[in-house]
Each structure stands twice: as structure tokens, then as C-alpha cells.
Amino acid sequence: MPFINLAGYQFTPLENLLPLQEELKSLCLQLEMKGTILLAEEGINFFVAGTRKASDNLMARLREIRGLANLKAKESESQEQPFRRMFVKIKKEIISFGIEGINPALAPSPKIAPKVLKEWLDAGKPITLLDTRNDYEIKMGTFRGAIPPRINHFRDFPEAVKKLPEQLKEEPVVMFCTGGIRCEKAGPFMEREGFKKIFQLEGGILDYFKECGGAHYDGECFVFDRRVGVDAALQETSSEMCFACQMPLTFEDQRHPHYEIEKSCPHCFGREKKEKIPKPRKSRKLKKELHERSSISSL
Numbered sequence: 001m002p003f004i005n006l007a008g009y010q011f012t013p014l015e016n017l018l019p020l021q022e023e024l025k026s027l028c029l030q031l032e033m034k035g036t037i038l039l040a041e042e043g044i045n046f047f048v049a050g051t052r053k054a055s056d057n058l059m060a061r062l063r064e065i066r067g068l069a070n071l072k073a074k075e076s077e078s079q080e081q082p083f084r085r086m087f088v089k090i091k092k093e094i095i096s097f098g099i100e101g102i103n104p105a106l107a108p109s110p111k112i113a114p115k116v117l118k119e120w121l122d123a124g125k126p127i128t129l130l131d132t133r134n135d136y137e138i139k140m141g142t143f144r145g146a147i148p149p150r151i152n153h154f155r156d157f158p159e160a161v162k163k164l165p166e167q168l169k170e171e172p173v174v175m176f177c178t179g180g181i182r183c184e185k186a187g188p189f190m191e192r193e194g195f196k197k198i199f200q201l202e203g204g205i206l207d208y209f210k211e212c213g214g215a216h217y218d219g220e221c222f223v224f225d226r227r228v229g230v231d232a233a234l235q236e237t238s239s240e241m242c243f244a245c246q247m248p249l250t251f252e253d254q255r256h257p258h259y260e261i262e263k264s265c266p267h268c269f270g271r272e273k274k275e276k277i278p279k280p281r282k283s284r285k286l287k288k289e290l291h292e293r294s295s296i297s298s299l
Helices: 017-030 052-062 114-122 154-161 166-170 181-192 204-212 283-294
Strands: 003-011 034-040 043-050 074-078 086-090 128-131 141-143 173-176 198-201 217-219
Touching: 003 052, 003 181, 017 034, 017 052, 017 086, 043 052, 114 204, 128 141, 154 181, 173 181, 173 204, 181 198, 198 204, 204 217
Parallel strands: 034 086, 128 173, 173 198
Antiparallel strands: 003 043, 003 074, 034 043, 141 217
């Protein structure tokens, strides 16, 4: 029986976080679900897995919470449980950004549907595509012609915005990320910085793949779960994660002479002694732990 993987978020004011944390942790343990739920005054962000019945019961309870009646979740299946434990955490932000005064629930940027973006790209409409993801994600694939922010963490995005060409403040810019959550904060921030025509791709790359396939996109999409990468048909690819430096590795990377399972890859070869990269543990266990730590961070 397959496991149902749920991933979703919603920006909405939440109250009484401590009792809510305890209730959700108890419910998830009762339902034998595993993964992570982040709670903050600004909303909820979650990535969990369980049986179909358990997943339906959790979503039903979440939608009973004030402000979450329309909560949505992306679903995928896996033949094994991708997480080892269940966490319900209270955070200052449900996606770490570090800029005060950005409230997507009150002042969101305009969204465009995936099919609309495809129509714009098909027609050659003069727009700028801005990828808000980290470098290690972008190396696996992105929209053709998209501007990379050249960052290692989303908290670095505000500094990257300052380096964008000044003329973009007057031109239409469509930003995108994996599932949409980063753009929820990036959009209002860019508007505050003087960008006048900011749009965000609704549902991110994953919804674009679901509705439009791989048109105008090269490569695959890095995902924050055990699969590492998915193609335009939302099927797991052959990409792996380096157990030494945690970089995603494409099929070509794995054929590189510097790739050695559980020891090094083209990105970290020669750094083992200088940077004291931790000695990896058993591959399957470590792979699950790496994804468990990162899966909730950047949808």
C-alpha cells in the first residue's frame, strides 16, 4: 500500500500555537504519520506522509482551523515512508526570509496560472523570468532564459535583488520556485523595493509540470523529499544526493570520475580534508535524514 506524501502551506494569522502544536503532534502520532509541520503566527507549512486514510484525516482537521478552510496540499505517492520521525514545530516564520514587515496574507503579489505563463511564453511576450531558488536547485533545471539569483539560501535573496538591473523595476517580472512559498515573500519584498510589475507562478514549477508538462523548461526539478528530482511528468529521476556534501547529483554527475558513492562527488572532491566533511553513514538511512532536515525548508 503506497504512502501519500502531502506538501502544502498557507499564509494566514494563527493563534494559540502551543496547544495547536500539542494537538497536531498527538494526532499525527495517532495516525502514524511522519514528517514535519511548521506553525507560526503567519501561517502553516507542512511536508508529511502516511496512509490515504491518515492523510485525509489530517487534512480534514487542518481545514477546521480558523483561516485554513481552503488549505491545499500537493500529493504524490511513494512505496516506502520517506521520513523517520514526526515533528510539529513553532517558528518565527514558516519560510525563513528574515525581512520584517512582509505579510503575504495581507498584501500578496499577483499570481498567474501555469497555463497563462505557458501562453505568454508561447507567444513570446516580453517578460523576465526570475528563479528564486538556490544554486544547487537551479543546476538541475530551470525555465529557459530565467535569471538565477545566485544564492545558497533564501535569506540571501534580498541582497540578490539589489543586484538586478534597474530597468526591471518597470518591466513585467514573473518569479517562480518549487511550490510557490518562496515567491509569496519574494514578491511583496520586490514590490517594496520598487518593482512595479511583479507576478508569481501559482503553485510553482510542480504545478506548471502538472498542467503544462516541460514546455519552455530544461532539465528536472529538485524536490525536498526522498526523490531528489522529478521530471516534467512528475516522475522520479535518476538523480541522487551526495552523502558527503549533500549536493544533488544528476545522472551525468554520477558518471564523473570524481563521484564515489558515500565519499565524494564533482562538487566536493578534494575538499574532504580541508573542510572536514563529515564521514557519511549508511546510505539509505542518511539519505532519509538529509531529506528530513531539508524537506520543509524551501517549497
